Amino acid sequence: MQKKGGFRAIVLRVLLTLLLMAAAAGVTYLSFGTSRTIRRLRRENTALLTQYNILSHRLDDALDVMSDIQQRDDNLYRVLLMADPVSEHVRSASYASTNRYEALESLDDAALVVNVTQKMDLLTRQLYIQSESFNQVVGFFKNHEDMLAHLPAIQPISNNDLKHTASGYGSRIDPVYGTVRFHYGMDFTCDIGTPVFATADGRIASTGWEQGYGMTVEIDHGYGYRTRYCHLSAYRSRPGQTVKRGDLIALSGSTGKSTGPHVHYEVVQRGQKVNPVNFYFMDLDAEHYEQIVNLADNHGRMLD
Numbered sequence: 001m002q003k004k005g006g007f008r009a010i011v012l013r014v015l016l017t018l019l020l021m022a023a024a025a026g027v028t029y030l031s032f033g034t035s036r037t038i039r040r041l042r043r044e045n046t047a048l049l050t051q052y053n054i055l056s057h058r059l060d061d062a063l064d065v066m067s068d069i070q071q072r073d074d075n076l077y078r079v080l081l082m083a084d085p086v087s088e089h090v091r092s093a094s095y096a097s098t099n100r101y102e103a104l105e106s107l108d109d110a111a112l113v114v115n116v117t118q119k120m121d122l123l124t125r126q127l128y129i130q131s132e133s134f135n136q137v138v139g140f141f142k143n144h145e146d147m148l149a150h151l152p153a154i155q156p157i158s159n160n161d162l163k164h165t166a167s168g169y170g171s172r173i174d175p176v177y178g179t180v181r182f183h184y185g186m187d188f189t190c191d192i193g194t195p196v197f198a199t200a201d202g203r204i205a206s207t208g209w210e211q212g213y214g215m216t217v218e219i220d221h222g223y224g225y226r227t228r229y230c231h232l233s234a235y236r237s238r239p240g241q242t243v244k245r246g247d248l249i250a251l252s253g254s255t256g257k258s259t260g261p262h263v264h265y266e267v268v269q270r271g272q273k274v275n276p277v278n279f280y281f282m283d284l285d286a287e288h289y290e291q292i293v294n295l296a297d298n299h300g301r302m303l304d
């Protein structure tokens with residue numbers, strides 16, 4: 001009995017040991033597998049987060065481009081349609097009032113995912129509004145051909161590479177007195193004798209000497225627009241003459257209060273001197289337009 005009992009005990013102990021070993025092996029295998037899965041998921045998660053961050057930055061870039069287009073569009077509205085541009089409220093209206101982002105809030109990286117989704121929504125909406133806005137501008141162009149011919153739309157001298165662009169419209173340092181003063185036009189540096197062109201159809205209103213501006217030509221374009229070309233060296237037009245956009249009207253110089261050869265160009269809209277940079281839309285593509293805005297903005301010292 002005792003022998004039998006001892007044998008049974010040994011068998012039991014061996015079985016138990018085998019069972020424990022099997023269990024241990026199982027647990028080891030399982031935990032090894034699980035940790036491998038966790039490691040893989042972690043790697044994937046990191047990669048996804050990186051992708052989301054890249055996506056977020058790319059959306060920022062796209063929104064920046066969109067904002068440039070909007071600015072240009074707004075200028076078109078002010079100039080062409082003489083209407084208020086699409087309001088900031090309409091442009092930036094997102095889906096913020098709805099709960100469309102709620103489902104995403106439960107995610108671990110909710111802030112990032114919601115942020116990217118919101119940017120994408122904003123861009124989609126802005127693209128739609130922009131395309132509607134362009135449709136209106138195209139409609140306007142079709143119905144106002146005569147007015148468009150009389151709207152200043154090119155630069156007063158040939159400036160394809162923009163290297164003649166000098167000081168723009170805005171507060172600038174006076175070249176003679178060194179004080180800050182408002183510059184009501186745009187300066188184009190060029191050699192004396194450079195051809196100066198009418199920037200739109202119209203009638204020469206006057207040619208003559210003006211205090212500070214020197215030899216000046218002024219064109220009346222109708223529709224409330226006038227343009228002025230100053231510091232000239234010679235006239236190639238006379239008062240009362242009808243001109244077309246691109247016609248030679250004068251030669252550049254440095255007459256009047258001027259610190260160097262240049263053309264000072266002004267656009268007058270209903271009696272107000274406005275920023276000429278909004279009136280080059282037949283001359284410049286989007287890229288050059290942005291360049292000329294930057295050049296004119298960053299040119300601190302006017303030539304007068």
Ligand SMILES: [Zn+2]
Pocket residue numbers: 183185186187263264265302303304
């Ligand atoms: Zn000037």
